[in-house]
Amino acid sequence: MLVALVAGLGLFFLYDGLIGYPKKNFKVDLYEAFEAGRTGASYPGESGSANEFDAEQLKELDKAQSAGRDGATWAGFAAERMMPEKVPERYTKGDIREQFVCAIVMGGLVIVIGVFLLRQRGRVFRYGPDALTTPAGETISFEKGYCSGQKSENRTCTMEIIVSGKRCEPTPSNA
Numbered sequence: 228m229l230v231a232l233v234a235g236l237g238l239f240f241l242y243d244g245l246i247g248y249p250k251k252n253f254k255v256d257l258y259e260a261f262e263a264g265r266t267g268a269s270y271p272g273e274s275g276s277a278n279e280f281d282a283e284q285l286k287e288l289d290k291a292q293s294a295g296r297d298g299a300t301w302a303g304f305a306a307e308r309m310m311p312e313k314v315p316e317r318y319t320k321g322d323i324r325e326q327f328v329c330a331i332v333m334g335g336l337v338i339v340i341g342v343f344l345l346r347q348r349g350r351v352f353r354y355g356p357d358a359l360t361t362p363a364g365e366t367i368s369f370e371k372g373y374c375s376g377q378k379s380e381n382r383t384c385t386m387e388i389i390v391s392g393k394r395c396e397p398t399p400s401n402a
Contacts, residue, residue: 230341237333244326248318253284258314260288261304264295 263270270292280288294304302312350362359367 230337230344233333233336233340237330237337240326240330240333244323244330248323248326251315252317253280253287254310254315255317256280256284257287257291257304257308257310258301260291261295261301264292264297267296 260270262268270288291304295301301314305312347362352362353360357368361367
């Protein structure tokens with residue numbers, strides 16, 4: 228279950244780095260193209276060159292610039308494309324790289340946790356009527372259990388156990 232959770236987080240980071248953040252950045256590019264059309268400036272502007280976009284994205288950017296030039300509102304333009312009216316923040320290349328780093332770290336954790344769990348497979352505590360056996364094979368015998376004091380809320384219950392042939396001091400079980 229833990230391996231699946233960490234793997235899921237890794238895939239989420241990978242998705243954001245490959246798809247999620249670039250999509251959000253493209254929405255910012257659409258807004259900038261829309262504003263460039265409204266002000267009469269040329270696009271693409273400060274965000275980069277036209278080489279960053281594929282043909283379909285360039286068509287969308289041209290539509291955004293034309294809509295801005297024609298006096299449309301950003302709210303109306305965004306609603307037509309089922310985008311939120313609020314413009315998301317632009318993610319830097321460092322932000323996107325960070326998502327890939329987190330995905331790699333999660334992948335490493337999946338490997339470490341998986342190896343640990345495989346090594347621990349079959350190692351359990353075994354509880355019997357007179358002893359407890361640890362995963363290392365050590366047997367802890369229950370020699371004597373007793374409660375001292377009056378029958379009240381404050382009585383002290385202790386158990387004596389023997390570990391590897393040595394008697395342990397009694398300890399309160401409800402202290």
